[in-house]
Amino acid sequence: MPGGSSTEARFQTLYRQHHDRVLRYCMRRVGRADAVDAAADVFVVAWRRIEQVPSGDRTLPWLYGVARRVLSNQWRSTRRFHRLFQRLGSMAREQPSEPERVIVQREEDEWVLDALNRLSRSDQEVLRLAAWEELSAAQIAEAVGCSPAAAQKRLYRAKGRLARHLGLKATDSPSSTTVLNGGGER
Amino acid sequence: VKRRDQALRMLRNVNPVPETMDLSDEAASPQALRQAFTERRSEMQTQDSEMQTQEMVGERAQPRFRRPVVGFAVVLMVAAVAIATILVTRDGAAFDAASATDVEVVQEFVERLNIGDADGAVDLVAASPANDFLFPIQDRHLGFEGLAEFFEFYEGTDGTTDVSNCTDVPGQVICDATQMNALWDALGAPAVEGQMRFSVGEGGIAGVAWSLGPEPISTSRALFDAYKVWIEDERPDLADEAISGNGYINTTGTADLHLQLVDEYVASR
Numbered sequence: 001m002p003g004g005s006s007t008e009a010r011f012q013t014l015y016r017q018h019h020d021r022v023l024r025y026c027m028r029r030v031g032r033a034d035a036v037d038a039a040a041d042v043f044v045v046a047w048r049r050i051e052q053v054p055s056g057d058r059t060l061p062w063l064y065g066v067a068r069r070v071l072s073n074q075w076r077s078t079r080r081f082h083r084l085f086q087r088l089g090s091m092a093r094e095q096p097s098e099p100e101r102v103i104v105q106r107e108e109d110e111w112v113l114d115a116l117n118r119l120s121r122s123d124q125e126v127l128r129l130a131a132w133e134e135l136s137a138a139q140i141a142e143a144v145g146c147s148p149a150a151a152q153k154r155l156y157r158a159k160g161r162l163a164r165h166l167g168l169k170a171t172d173s174p175s176s177t178t179v180l181n182g183g184g185e186r
Numbered sequence: 187v188k189r190r191d192q193a194l195r196m197l198r199n200v201n202p203v204p205e206t207m208d209l210s211d212e213a214a215s216p217q218a219l220r221q222a223f224t225e226r227r228s229e230m231q232t233q234d235s236e237m238q239t240q241e242m243v244g245e246r247a248q249p250r251f252r253r254p255v256v257g258f259a260v261v262l263m264v265a266a267v268a269i270a271t272i273l274v275t276r277d278g279a280a281f282d283a284a285s286a287t288d289v290e291v292v293q294e295f296v297e298r299l300n301i302g303d304a305d306g307a308v309d310l311v312a313a314s315p316a317n318d319f320l321f322p323i324q325d326r327h328l329g330f331e332g333l334a335e336f337f338e339f340y341e342g343t344d345g346t347t348d349v350s351n352c353t354d355v356p357g358q359v360i361c362d363a364t365q366m367n368a369l370w371d372a373l374g375a376p377a378v379e380g381q382m383r384f385s386v387g388e389g390g391i392a393g394v395a396w397s398l399g400p401e402p403i404s405t406s407r408a409l410f411d412a413y414k415v416w417i418e419d420e421r422p423d424l425a426d427e428a429i430s431g432n433g434y435i436n437t438t439g440t441a442d443l444h445l446q447l448v449d450e451y452v453a454s455r
Binding site: 156 | 189191192193194196197200201203207209338441442
């Protein structure tokens with residue numbers, strides 16, 4: 001259990017510096033009310049583990065990593081509740097809000113977000129961290145718990161897949177053909 | 187790269203909660219948060235005490251393999267630190283193709299392909315790449331643009347290549363190689379195993395040829411032929427886009443197309 005005035009001062013600084021960003025992170029992924037709860041849970045975890053919170057540039061990605069897990073837990077428990085509700089024969093009027101569901105205000109936004117939602121969850125997360133949280137590959141690595149090289153690779157591939165889903169083409173270069181496992185001339 | 191950057195810019199533009207949005211009403215004070223946490227802890231507090239069972243009374247028996255296990259763990263840790271150090275050192279240094287040996291150029295090329303760095307891989311290709319490049323490729327000279335498209339296909343299908351035992355002979359580097367991708371995996375095709383022969387000259391890698399055993403080829407050929415027939419029967423509208431002659435069409439877009447088609451195909455069987 002943390003204690004002491006220096007610990008408390010550190011926590012207060014942490015909270016002041018990063019709360020809004022953590023809250024924005026959550027609001028980009030769930031509804032406003034859930035986001036406020038999730039952000040509070042993130043700082044409860046930070047308070048409990050204050051000795052383990054890294055300093056400097058690694059702090060915010062670390063908090064994002066906690067937020068990701070908090071939202072996942074929230075999502076799982078909402079789904080469990082929803083399934084139980086259905087088994088009990090009640091008519092659930094609303095689907096649980098998905099973590100990645102966001103309010104779409106313009107048609108072109110919907111188009112881009114549709115393309116995003118067609119990707120795997122891990123692709124979506126690294127893209128959001130890069131585009132919305134504006135993290136570098138090294139910071140993404142901290143947030144998702146992988147090496148910087150792996151984060152760079154994931155981001156590169158995820159951007160490519162998003163571009164393909166958006167129908168963006170680099171060139172109209174001639175196509176090439178290959179035969180499975182080398183069945184052609186060599 | 188421009189295509190990728192454009193995609194990321196488009197995503198950035200649809201940020202639903204921009205940094206400028208005022209959130210001052212949403213924040214609880216840190217003191218209130220901490221207070222709530224403390225109260226919750228005290229409500230949930232339980233008291234644990236250790237109760238000794240019969241087995242725990244007296245001197246605990248020493249496990250027979252304790253010392254060897256500890257020793258092995260130490261060796262593993264030292265090896266892990268050494269590998270991490272090598273990787274960090276290697277990542278930190280920029281690759282200098284001019285001063286690298288041919289084997290190093292080949293290994294760097296394969297590594298760039300495997301991390302999805304198509305542009306970086308093209309940088310190591312000679313000015314006039316041969317027809318027969320990387321995978322056995324039919325029909326036409328690819329040129330740089332076509333080659334980049336082909337590398338995009340490789341990336342889009344999660345292609346991976348492992349090379350080992352590379353030997354340097356004049357003008358060529360010959361490696362034992364294994365290659366696989368998500369498309370072949372979905373079809374149930376075995377990994378390509380054999381030797382890759384890289385032609386390496388002053389300007390970089392000029393061509394790649396494979397030497398393969400007959401068995402994996404015939405198995406894969408049969409799987410591909412069945413898949414091709416299914417596309418022609420069930421998705422004739424996409425056949426021209428997806429396959430040509432008796433091979434896949436390799437472009438940026440066809441990687442995703444094939445992965446979708448092969449899902450349908452596998453589900454239909």
